[in-house]
Amino acid sequence: MIVVMKIGSPEAEIDRVTDELCTWGLSLERIIGKHKVVIGLVGETTDLDPLQVQECSPWIEQVLRVEEPYKRASRQYRHGEASEIVVNTPEGDVVFGEHKPLVVVAGPCSVENEEMILETAKCVKASGARFLRGGAYKPRTSPYAFQGHGESALELLAAASKASGLGIITEVMDSADLDIVAEVTDVIQVGSRNMQNFSLLKKLGAQEKPVLLKRGMAATIEDWLMAAEYILASGNSNVILCERGIRTFDRQYTRNTLDLSAIPVLRNLTHLPIMIDPSHGTGWSSYVPSMAKAAIAAGCDSLMIEVHPNPPKALSDGSQSLTPEAFDGLMKELLVVSKVMGKL
Template sequence: MIIILKPATAAAMQAKLIAEFGTSHEIFTHANRIAIQGLTPAQLPTDVRAASTDVLTDVPAAVQSSRLFHPEDTIIRTPHSVIGGNHFVMMAGPCSVESAGHVERMAEVAKQGGATVVRGGAFKPRTSPYSFQGLGEEGLRDLRAAADQNDLDMITEVMDDEHVAMVAQYTDIFQIGARNMQNFSLLKAVGRTQIPVALKRGMSATIDDVLNAAEYIAAGGNHQIMLLERGIRTFDNKYTRNTFDLGAVPVLQELTHYPVIVDPSHAVGTWELVTPMAMAGVAAGASGMIVEIHDDPTHALSDGPQALKPKTYLKMAKQAFQLHDLVQSWA
């Protein structure tokens, strides 16, 4: 149940409800709203009902992630980026950090295209155990150096809760990969930090699954969450790596206050299709995108076929920002 209180007495009524029900129910407060798990309207004190403008009983399990509880957009601020609301953030870089020199060159290209965040994997979850697994902490150092040299933020994947403390020393944004979306111990671990988290939708995850995964992070006290749509697995992957669920963008924006970022690279898996799907994501209203770039995709250590060459990336990025401005002008 979510109670919308009259602003003038909201603080007093919240304190009263916490004192009365806080030991027996989960309670969350936001501005003039209070959510109480397991309570019914009939149990509300008379003065609280009189001090409220509405009582919502059809409340999702992911309460803190819900726009019913938190109506305004969450805006995430990092040293070089503003993520959410009407802002548009570009994140770009290689799939994997391959060397200090290479990631430095790709960070320069990313920035030329308007990116404020450089991406790169230091720990890579691969389908085959014999594929390149990443450079580990050396890769984190290289990506951090490339980001700092170009005045960019850094996003990188953290694969398990044991790595959270180490990755936290380097990154500005944790990325939770699709395979780890329901790794609840990892979600709890990043939830105990105050570092922004980019949560990727699992390849077979429903919208509710994503929101409940985000709730694990929020329950730990970290509300700097963004959701990444990267395509889902359906019955046909002959022509694209996954099915890019563009409808998830406006649906998530209606259900939650967290920024929604699109990942066309992983969605389609083929560089020729990345630009049209990137444009589709912008047109759908995404708050940003994350794309993979590489100057020699044929020899990339991971996911070369979906990486954009610098010239293609720069053209795509320019179009993306122009389209975002056009979409905003219609609002």
């Protein structure tokens, strides 16, 4: 349930309403919009009469029930306003959001060595990327595949950030590694295989770093939003959703099926920013440019693109990685589409 205060409501009156509703045994979250203040009520609100809440103050404009099971992730919870996720990077704040410029995240699937990650960071920065992605801990289908260098790779990511000024996005696989990952990264990534690792999601919700939540391989949109709800309900409101392709019948020609229809669906259902990963979504570098441009046209807020200085020799996912030269060319094309879509 949400309580929408009228435009110009006195701060003292908002405080009074908040204090009174707290005495009803409810958890409250105050959402400051551009024009109005919305108070989110979380708890046993099923039997609560909206008219009873309305009578608390003449400054209450309306009281609405949030029908979706994902209460805090619902767009209705913010009275239709999109949320903006502000991320602190070495070169200043970067904002993810519906009405903000497109944010591009780029880098290799895995951090392989110092020379490679530093070279890649400098190249993608020069082309316009704002964040460097790179796996320190890698979840792999085969136990014999390269699993990442772990803690030493985190040190290399920190060095690459210092050298390039880029923010860092890297994945956490185990809650035991959360603290050490959070020390290095600016955004903590939850991979598709961990989307419903609820104990991990709760711990991510209890810390302050923004969280990038990738969609599970076989997850419905509601499954995905409910996973985001775990983070939001635990206290962290900074969640970015990333569509990275889902598992369908045809795997002969693409690695996954990139669900671009999720963009308008999510825009209607949730206030959270939307990122698209066309690299994992297709599995082939030749398909990445068209899907990246299509994603912007469909209305995404951010792109995650894999870039490697020598894809044929990459230790993981070389087939879907662009060379720095190809990435630079793509970024020039993305500027054209971004301008048309008002994302510059």
